Amino acid sequence: xxxxxxxxxxxxxxxxxxxxxxxxxxxxxxxxxxxxxxxxxxxxxxxxxxxxxxxxxxxxxxxxxxxxxxxxxxxxxxxxxxxxxxxxxxxxxxxxxxxxxxxxxxxxxxxxxxxxxxxxxxxxxxxxxxxxxxxxxxxxxxxxxxxxxxxxxxxxxxxxxxxxxxxxxxxxxxxxxxxxxxxxxxxxxxxxxxxxxxxxxxxxxxxxxxxxxxxxxxxxxxxxxxxxxxxxxxxxxxxxxxxxxxxxxxxxxxxxxxxxxxxxxxxxxxxxxxxxxxxxxxxxxxxxxxx
Numbered sequence: 001x002x003x004x005x006x007x008x009x010x011x012x013x014x015x016x017x018x019x020x021x022x023x024x025x026x027x028x029x030x031x032x033x034x035x036x037x038x039x040x041x042x043x044x045x046x047x048x049x050x051x052x053x054x055x056x057x058x059x060x061x062x063x064x065x066x067x068x069x070x071x072x073x074x075x076x077x078x079x080x081x082x083x084x085x086x087x088x089x090x091x092x093x094x095x096x097x098x099x100x101x102x103x104x105x106x107x108x109x110x111x112x113x114x115x116x117x118x119x120x121x122x123x124x125x126x127x128x129x130x131x132x133x134x135x136x137x138x139x140x141x142x143x144x145x146x147x148x149x150x151x152x153x154x155x156x157x158x159x160x161x162x163x164x165x166x167x168x169x170x171x172x173x174x175x176x177x178x179x180x181x182x183x184x185x186x187x188x189x190x191x192x193x194x195x196x197x198x199x200x201x202x203x204x205x206x207x208x209x210x211x212x213x214x215x216x217x218x219x220x221x222x223x224x225x226x227x228x229x230x231x232x233x234x235x236x237x238x239x240x241x242x243x244x245x246x247x248x249x250x251x252x253x254x255x256x257x258x259x260x261x262x263x264x265x266x267x268x269x270x271x272x273x274x275x276x277x278x279x280x281x282x283x284x285x286x287x288x289x290x291x
């Protein structure tokens with residue numbers, strides 16, 4: 001979940017910086033004496049919207065390394081490290097992708113995969129994961145992350161985020177123009193304070209709503225990655241066991257509530273809508289029901 005929240009936060013920050021810079025520098029040529037040029041505005045919105053998402057994607061791997069202090073172990077001679085690298089390599093070959101960088105970071109049981117390109121991704125596991133899981137379970141988690149890479153999930157997430165950003169930028173400026181010219185009755189050339197303030201506020205508010213939609217998509221891709229791990233291993237029980245372990249459960253149990261870990265918690269209200277992962281018990285049910 002951490003990597004997705006980092007991606008969304010970085011993306012929102014880029015959108016705000018680009019949007020404010022455009023306003024300050026006067027890059028608002030879609031505002032004409034006759035009103036809004038909606039076609040030009042849509043092009044501007046797409047440029048800003050996809051620009052933020054693509055920048056977030058391109059810096060995702062170095063940002064992930066920096067935020068977790070992950071250490072790449074591809075060339076390590078440590079036996080455990082060699083086993084991890086070999087496991088990733090085997091799954092990568094099965095999935096038909098290039099060999100990712102493999103890394104370890106200190107932290108609670110978790111793992112992530114990121115990167116802009118399938119053939120130069122990063123797969124990282126935490127020390128807590130290695131200490132709390134059996135090798136079968138660790139392999140299942142690695143398979144899950146490799147499946148994310150093979151499915152192109154970061155790129156797809158970027159495209160969806162770009163579309164959402166485009167609508168955010170477009171709608172915020174249309175509404176900002178309405179507030180400035182109709183409600184505040186600004187008749188001078190250029191934009192007024194109503195336009196600037198409205199667009200900044202709506203970039204944030206609509207950006208949060210867009211993030212909810214992106215988070216919903218992220219939850220769906222977790223089910224696909226779980227199934228992908230089972231396919232890479234040739235059996236689904238290790239992934240079920242790994243999910244149960246991450247949820248603080250005994251393997252095979254499906255209780256109504258789970259332990260309060262990031263990957264397995266069940267937040268309520270807005271936090272549930274922003275969650276990048278479904279509840280662990282729902283993922284276990286989906287795997288158990290799969291053929």
